[in-house]
Amino acid sequence: MAKAKEAKRTRSSVKSFHNYIGGEWVKSSSGESFDNVNPADTTDVIGRFPKSVPEDVDRAVAAAAAAATRWRRTPAPKRAELLFNLAEIIRDNKDQYTREMTREMGKVLKEAGGDVQEAIDCTYYTAGEGRRLHGFTTPAEMPNKFAMCVRQPVGLCGLITPFNFPMAIPSWKLIPALVCGNTVVIKSGEDVPLSTINLVKAAEKAGIPAGVVNVINGHGADVGAALVEHEDVRLISFTGSTATGAKIAEQCARDNKIVSLEMGGKNAIIIMDDADLDNAVEGSLWGAFGTSGQRCTASSRLIVHKKVYKKFVQKLVEKVKALRVGNGLDEKTEVGPVINQRAMDKILSYIEIGQKEDKATLACGGNALTKGEYKNGYFIEPTVFSDVKPGMRVEQEEIFGPVTSVVPFSTLDEAIDIVNGVKYGLSSAIYTQDVNKAFYAMQELYTGICYVNSATIGAEVHLPFGGTKGTGNGHREAGTQVLDIFSEWKSLYIDYSGKLQKAQIDQVEVP
Ligand code: UN1
Numbered sequence: 001m002a003k004a005k006e007a008k009r010t011r012s013s014v015k016s017f018h019n020y021i022g023g024e025w026v027k028s029s030s031g032e033s034f035d036n037v038n039p040a041d042t043t044d045v046i047g048r049f050p051k052s053v054p055e056d057v058d059r060a061v062a063a064a065a066a067a068a069t070r071w072r073r074t075p076a077p078k079r080a081e082l083l084f085n086l087a088e089i090i091r092d093n094k095d096q097y098t099r100e101m102t103r104e105m106g107k108v109l110k111e112a113g114g115d116v117q118e119a120i121d122c123t124y125y126t127a128g129e130g131r132r133l134h135g136f137t138t139p140a141e142m143p144n145k146f147a148m149c150v151r152q153p154v155g156l157c158g159l160i161t162p163f164n165f166p167m168a169i170p171s172w173k174l175i176p177a178l179v180c181g182n183t184v185v186i187k188s189g190e191d192v193p194l195s196t197i198n199l200v201k202a203a204e205k206a207g208i209p210a211g212v213v214n215v216i217n218g219h220g221a222d223v224g225a226a227l228v229e230h231e232d233v234r235l236i237s238f239t240g241s242t243a244t245g246a247k248i249a250e251q252c253a254r255d256n257k258i259v260s261l262e263m264g265g266k267n268a269i270i271i272m273d274d275a276d277l278d279n280a281v282e283g284s285l286w287g288a289f290g291t292s293g294q295r296c297t298a299s300s301r302l303i304v305h306k307k308v309y310k311k312f313v314q315k316l317v318e319k320v321k322a323l324r325v326g327n328g329l330d331e332k333t334e335v336g337p338v339i340n341q342r343a344m345d346k347i348l349s350y351i352e353i354g355q356k357e358d359k360a361t362l363a364c365g366g367n368a369l370t371k372g373e374y375k376n377g378y379f380i381e382p383t384v385f386s387d388v389k390p391g392m393r394v395e396q397e398e399i400f401g402p403v404t405s406v407v408p409f410s411t412l413d414e415a416i417d418i419v420n421g422v423k424y425g426l427s428s429a430i431y432t433q434d435v436n437k438a439f440y441a442m443q444e445l446y447t448g449i450c451y452v453n454s455a456t457i458g459a460e461v462h463l464p465f466g467g468t469k470g471t472g473n474g475h476r477e478a479g480t481q482v483l484d485i486f487s488e489w490k491s492l493y494i495d496y497s498g499k500l501q502k503a504q505i506d507q508v509e510v511p
Contacts (some may be wrong), residue, residue, distance in 0.1 A: 004423045008133070014035070014045045014047060016047065016048045016049075017047050017193065017217070018195075019050050019215055019217055020214055020215040021056070021059050021060045021467055022059075022066070022210055022211045023209070023211060026068040027050055028050030028053060030050075030052070031054055032051040033048045033050055034048070034190070034219075035048055036048070036049055036193055036194060038103050038104065038193075039191075039339050039377055039378050040326070040376075040379075041379075042376050042377065043329060043376050046194055047194060048099070049193045049194075049217040050217045051218050051219070052216045052217055052218035052223045052372060053223065054222070055102050057112050057185070057444055059213060060185040060214040060215075061156065061185055061232050062232075063210075063211040064156050064183040064214050065156055065183070066211050066378045067183045067209060067210065067212045068156065068183045071181060071209065071212050072153050072182075073109045074181070076129075076130045076131070077130045077131050077477075080127040080129070080179055081127075083123055083175060085205075085206035086127075086175075086203050086208070087120055088262045089202040089206055090120050090123060090202050091120050093198070094116050094372070097167060099196050099329070100198065101115060101194075102336075103329065104166065104191070104192050104193075104194050104337060105163060105164070105166050105192045105339065106292070106328050106338070106377075107294075107328055108334065108336050109329065111291055115166065115167050115168045118152075118167075118168040118171070119168050119171035119199065121462075122168065122175055122461040123175050125165070125461050125462050126175040126179055126482070127179060129179050129483060130179050130481065132480075133151050133487070135149045135151060136148065137149075141242045141503060143501075143508060144495070144497035145494065145496065146493070146494040146496065147492070148491075149482065149489055149491050150489075150490050151180065152179050152488055152489075153182045153487060154234050156182065156185070156232055156235070157177045157237060158227040158228065158230070158233045158235065158237070159177065159236075159237050160186075160187045160224050160227065160236065160237070160240065160248075161187070161188055161189050161196065161239060161240075162189050162239045163190075163191040163293060163294075164295060165188040165197045166189065166194075167196075167198070167199055168343065169507050170196050170464070171199065172461075172482070173186075174186065174203075174213065176477075177237075177238075178208065178212065178213070179418070179483075179486075180487040181487075182486055183211065185214045185215075185227060186200070186213070186214070186216070186226050187216050187220070187227050187442060188216075190218065190219050190220070191339050196215060200213055220244060225251075228248050228257075229251060229255070231255070233257065234257060234484075235258040235259070235260070236259045236260070237259075237485060238260070239296075240263065241264065242263040242398070245261040245263040248261065258485075260473065260475040260485045261472050262467075262471070262472050262477060263471055263472060264296060264398040264424050265467060266301065266397070266422040267299055267426055267429075267456040268429070269284055269303065269428075269430070270303045270409075270415045270416070270428075270429065271284075271302065271303065271304045271308065271312060271430075271431045272306050272412070272430065272433075272437060273307040274306075274432055275431035276309060276433065277312060277315065278315070279431065280312070280431040281316050282396065283455040284455065285320065286455050287429070287457050288382075288384075288403075289320070289323060289335050289382050291457075292338050292402045293399070293400065293401045293402040293404070294343075294400055296426055297427045297449070297457040297459065298400070298404075298457060299404060299429070299456045300404050301388075301395060301405050301406075301418075301419075302406045302407070303407045303415045304406055305408075305409060305468055306409065306410050309406075311316065313363060316363075319490065320382045321364050323335050325371060325374075325382065327373070337377045338377040338380060339378065340378060343378065344378045344380065347380055347399055347401030353393050354394040354405070358385075358392035358393055360385040360386070360388045360405065363384040364382070364383065364384050365383030365384060365403075368380055380401060381402070382402045384403075384405075384406060385404070387406075387408070388405040388406060389407065390407060390421055395422075396423075412440065412475050417442045419445055419447075420445065420446050423469050423470040424470045425446050425447045425448060425467060426448055427448070427449040427450070427451070427459075428441075428449070428450050428451070429453075429455055429456045430442075430445075430450075430453075432452070439454075442459065446469070447468060448464070448465070448466045448467035448476070449465070449467070461478050463479050464476035465477045465478040465479070
């Protein structure tokens with residue numbers, strides 16, 4: 001009895017959060033809520049968030065539509081000024097946002113700090129575009145005629161974000177959408193709603209007008225789908241699973257919406273026989289187990305030259321076994337939990353597939369950690385499969401957890417074929433001291449990102465981010481390339497000849 005009361009008291013002392021619609025913090029129309037829990041310790045409830053329903057989406061879209069004209073007409077340098085304010089607010093609150101992110105997402109404090117830093121970098125960098133947003137002028141083919149090209153906003157954008165980069169990825173979408181003059185509705189990842197709320201509270205404080213940014217909390221099936229289907233939404237920008245991305249793409253094709261997708265990866269590092277092996281082991285460890293392998297860019301395959309294969313596996317396994325798994329809030333932790341039970345089940349099922357179906361060698365790890373300090377969290381031992389062959393399921397399919405596969409090879413061409421032989425094409429890497437091999441690999445690896453002498457993770461915000469093949473649908477986020485998602489080109493022709501001139505028909509005389 002006493003225990004039940006205690007539990008009730010703790011529950012009711014949990015802080016409630018709201019949706020953000022038209023500049024107001026409001027409850028969901030269903031009145032229902034869901035708990036945001038710490039994946040390292042599910043008894044730690046971070047907050048209660050609105051379990052939104054399609055009516056909430058309707059309201060948010062209406063608010064974004066009402067704010068559109070005013071925001072579009074605000075000069076881009078002025079819009080950018082507010083975004084510079086936003087960057088400063090995020091920077092000033094970095095420590096708080098970092099701790100809260102670790103608590104709701106699980107990644108270790110250093111990495112959560114990197115995530116917030118990526119949002120700061122993205123915001124400063126992209127706000128700078130407010131004074132560029134370059135178009136171009138070009139000669140017209142008729143005399144006394146002027147031609148130029150400018151960017152215009154696409155309109156109302158629906159942004160659907162994942163759990164693994166709780167502040168960086170929302171910022172990759174939100175900031176360019178705003179600098180280009182669009183209004184937005186964000187559907188945040190249901191496992192990490194607080195980081196989006198932190199970002200949007202900062203945007204409110206920075207002076208972004210009511211209705212320009214709206215946030216809906218809740219689950220994909222309830223509200224993500226309603227946002228994708230809403231007739232007033234012009235663009236959907238999605239980062240998440242391949243299965244959900246494919247459904248979104250289908251719906252957007254039916255409704256003729258612009259859609260930008262960033263989905264899975266099965267990224268690989270090639271380790272040549274001339275590589276600095278210790279550096280390659282360090283890189284592999286970081287690329288495979290950073291963020292518990294829950295990055296689209298994670299190094300989930302290590303393609304190792306036969307001459308150094310044995311030594312590499314031995315060195316790697318030694319380091320992997322020494323990794324300290326635990327609560328990300330503990331400064332000593334190197335690998336945090338995975339995000340939730342569903343993720344845990346999926347990862348463990350792949351570990352089983354690796355052993356039973358693929359018959360790869362389990363070089364280390366392979367178990368769920370369920371006792372003592374791990375008992376209330378979603379922890380998995382960092383796991384390495386060796387003797388993996390191209391085509392095995394653990395080599396082909398995205399696992400999105402602390403699992404990597406080591407594949408031996410003999411020639412660089414064979415290694416490149418292995419890297420390219422998956423349905424994804426996000427990131428790749430090669431460790432070599434030979435400049436010819438490095439350039440040849442850079443040319444032949446068919447991925448959106450490629451590293452030399454570094455792991456597959458750690459993209460910087462001022463370069464385009466995205467992948468080939470099943471990773472996306474040809475768009476790139478970050479860099480200036482993201483502007484091509486959130487703006488459309490308008491070609492302008494000004495005829496000052498005072499008469500009708502017919503392009504392609506009138507023959508222009510050389511004077
Ligand atoms: C992702 O996993 O979807 O390049 C984003 C990196 C990070 C971003 C990853 N800067 O690893």
